[in-house]
Amino acid sequence: MVPVPDFAAHRQRLLDTLDEDEAVLVFGGPTTLRNGDADYRYRPDSDVYWLSGWEGPDVALFLRPGDEPFVVFCQPKNREREIWTGIRPGPEGAKENYAADIAFSMEELDRELPRLLQGVSCLHYTFARFPNYDQQLMAAIHSATRAARRNGLDIPETFKAPSRHFHELRLRKGPDEAEVLRRAAEISAAGHLEAMKRAAPGVNEYEVEAAMTNVFRQMGTTGCGYVPIVAGGANATILHYVTNRDPLKDGDLLLIDAGAEHCYYTGDITRTFPVNGTFSDIQRRTYEWVLKAQLAAIDTARPGRTINEVHDAAVRIITEGMLDLGLLEGDIEELIADGSFKKYYMHGTSHWLGLDVHDPGMMGRKGKSRELEPGLVLTVEPGLYVPADDEEAPEPLRGMGIRIEDDILVSVGDPEVLTAAVPKTVEELEAFCS
CATH class of the missing domain: 3.90.230.10 (Creatinase/methionine aminopeptidase superfamily)
Structure with a gap:
């Protein structure tokens, strides 16, 4: 039998290190232009793959400990694009094949992320890797701040690079x-x-x-x-x-x-x-x-x-x-x-x-x-x-x-x-x- 990683066990190992007010947000980036209009063959982000086995571009994983759901944002199904670049799992595939409890299209990130961040005081996230996603995260925190004033929930005030313990788990x-x-x-x-x-x-x-x-x-x-x-x-x-x-x-x-x-x-x-x-x-x-x-x-x-x-x-x-x-x-x-x-x-x-x-x-x-x-x-x-x-x-x-x-x-x-x-x-x- 060909050995494969145990992604569920990896997620649990990570969650076991978090306090209840902490969360992890990990992005897998887009394809990269090689030259002209030709892309490099996509290789999944190692952190994303370690947690989920996800192999495609433009994906985000959001994890919190306890009974909180494992949330995946991914490219939506798109028949026209899939003819050119291959089948996308889409949100339904994320739930069926990648153990997501909840899944959204990446187009819904701006709407859903502020809600997910409520009650999170410490977010584990790597800045400056994908600048566009950094901007979306900052916008989501701004939106979550407004909501927090109304309902009294925490929002991220502390950010930690994953390297301090996430990458220690990978090690x-x-x-x-x-x-x-x-x-x-x-x-x-x-x-x-x-x-x-x-x-x-x-x-x-x-x-x-x-x-x-x-x-x-x-x-x-x-x-x-x-x-x-x-x-x-x-x-x-x-x-x-x-x-x-x-x-x-x-x-x-x-x-x-x-x-x-x-x-x-x-x-x-x-x-x-x-x-x-x-x-x-x-x-x-x-x-x-x-x-x-x-x-x-x-x-x-x-x-x-x-x-x-x-x-x-x-x-x-x-x-x-x-x-x-x-x-x-x-x-x-x-x-x-x-x-x-x-x-x-x-x-x-x-x-x-x-x-x-x-x-x-x-x-x-x-x-x-x-x-x-x-x-x-x-x-x-x-x-x-x-x-x-x-x-x-x-x-x-x-x-x-x-x-x-x-x-x-x-x-x-x-x-x-x-x-x-x-x-x-x-x-x-x-x-x-x-």
Whole structure:
């Protein structure tokens, strides 16, 4: 059975955190113009989807705790528009298929929202995301204020960004989400394996990307969770290289950073391997330092440890590697303390993963790093990048970029590596890619 999120459970988790005079208002935005009169393919707002499973544009969700109804505003049924852009659920579909207790057309928002806001003293809402909706909300509050003077009910006087606890709920994955992410990881892994098979000298980066993303789609995903990075040779020293059109060269490494979305939850895998199937001596030596750093960081991703400790574990070994490879000189403690390692390892080791590739949720608060707990999903992705024009680096290392990334579910025991199906030791990669 294909795993799917439990949206009703998500809503209840949110409602359980609210006081009776609080409410949450979440909008899903309109389609976005790509160029000319062509739109981008719509991807649902992650907050809207987490709460409801709603996949279409122009929607609003209103939730209050207790016996208050779950209210959905959505595009109305419109036969003429549906001929062009697809079937809309409409208000009736919102009730039948998305568990709305009450549903209205978005055209009724101005009339109904002031009534819904009465008795709400604190509204959880993200400003400046959709300015048109901000204006409608302010107009609704103005209308609700007039009504409140007559009936003595509260109106919103306090606004809170959802990030303080709504996004903390999204950060802590329930069993349903863990299963969905396992499936996203499984599909992502299958795509990476196909990419490894396709890569060879003379093949273009975009051909490797096509082989991989074709697997993603064939396995029923909604696409990629982000634009794939397929970077041969020195292109791998550009952290977010997405041009993906150069030919692969014999003797180069190929870095692929890509993940498939399942139910809009994304995988996020990076592998670096030799285009011709065999590491050179210096490539092997450099790669094994990055792998050693990644394995140490993964082993640190346990309950009670912090997200900073995961990073620190990777940094220490990567810095040892830089000393061994001749990229840095000096005392390792000083090189770590003064940040010298950032010349060749300039990004963090981890980010949260879920509906967004960089899922929301704080890494820490008030200068204190977040302590890991079961149910958190993070990436572990150390790397080492030597620009081709870095004359201070040993010449054999110039133009080499290596990153290794896996998706980790923090568990009661050992960390669960969701993406372990993709080979990553030198021996495994050479056996698979040869």
